[in-house]
Every structure is written in C-alpha cells, then in structure tokens.
Amino acid sequence: MSSGVQFPADAVLRHATAVSGVSEEMAQARAAVDQVVMDSQAYGQLCQFLPTLLSPLFGDATEAMNDAVDALGETALKLRATASTMTATDTGSAEKLTAAASPTIELPL
Numbered sequence: 341m342s343s344g345v346q347f348p349a350d351a352v353l354r355h356a357t358a359v360s361g362v363s364e365e366m367a368q369a370r371a372a373v374d375q376v377v378m379d380s381q382a383y384g385q386l387c388q389f390l391p392t393l394l395s396p397l398f399g400d401a402t403e404a405m406n407d408a409v410d411a412l413g414e415t416a417l418k419l420r421a422t423a424s425t426m427t428a429t430d431t432g433s434a435e436k437l438t439a440a441a442s443p444t445i446e447l448p449l
Contacts, residue, residue: 347430349423356419363412370405 383390 347426349427352419352423352426356416356423359412359416359419363409363416366405366409366412370402370409373402373405 378391380388380391
C-alpha cells in the first residue's frame with residue numbers, strides 16, 4: 341500500500357511568513373524612496389542634464405518596487421489560503437474515509 345501524498349502545510353505557512361517579511365521590507369524601502377529626493381542643484385553646474393535623464397529611470401524603479409510589494413503580499417496571502425484549504429480538505433477526506441471504513445448499522449429500537 342502506498343504512503344499517500346503528503347502536503348507540507350507547515351512548510352508552506354513558514355514560507356508565507358518569510359514572503360510577508362520580504363514584502364514588509366520592500367514596503368519600508370519603498371517608503372524610504374519617497375523621503376530621498378535630489379534637488380537639481382545637487383548635480384552641480386556640469387551635470388545639470390542628469391535629473392532629466394534620471395527622473396524616468398527613478399520613476400520606473402519606483403513603479404517596479406510598488407509592483408513587487410503588491411505581488412509579494414498577494415503571494416503570501418495565497419500561500420496561506422492554499423495551506424488552509426489543503427489542511428481542511430485533508431481533514432474532511434480523512435473523516436469520510438474513517439466513517440466509510442467502520443460502517444455502523446442503525447437498528448430501530
């Protein structure tokens with residue numbers, strides 16, 4: 341007889357916690373980006389063209405960071421939901437198999 345399929349719900353929940361932690365760290369980094377602003381005078385006389393070149397790049401990087409925070413948060417939620425659903429399904433199936441393995445006959449008294 342086979343040993344069956346084992347779903348590592350605890351490992352999935354630990355992974356979801358790790359993903360949530362990374363999401364929180366990315367959110368903190370995203371918040372820091374809003375605090376760091378370079379004035380156009382910070383580049384000096386010779387490099388005044390740099391803000392024009394770098395602004396689109398910084399905007400794209402901020403957008404990518406926003407997308408990463410959202411994706412990580414959503415992934416953590418889906419991992420938790422999957423672990424919960426699998427555990428509930430496994431428990432329900434085990435109860436049905438146990439009930440089917442030990443038939444009881446209800447006799448009227």
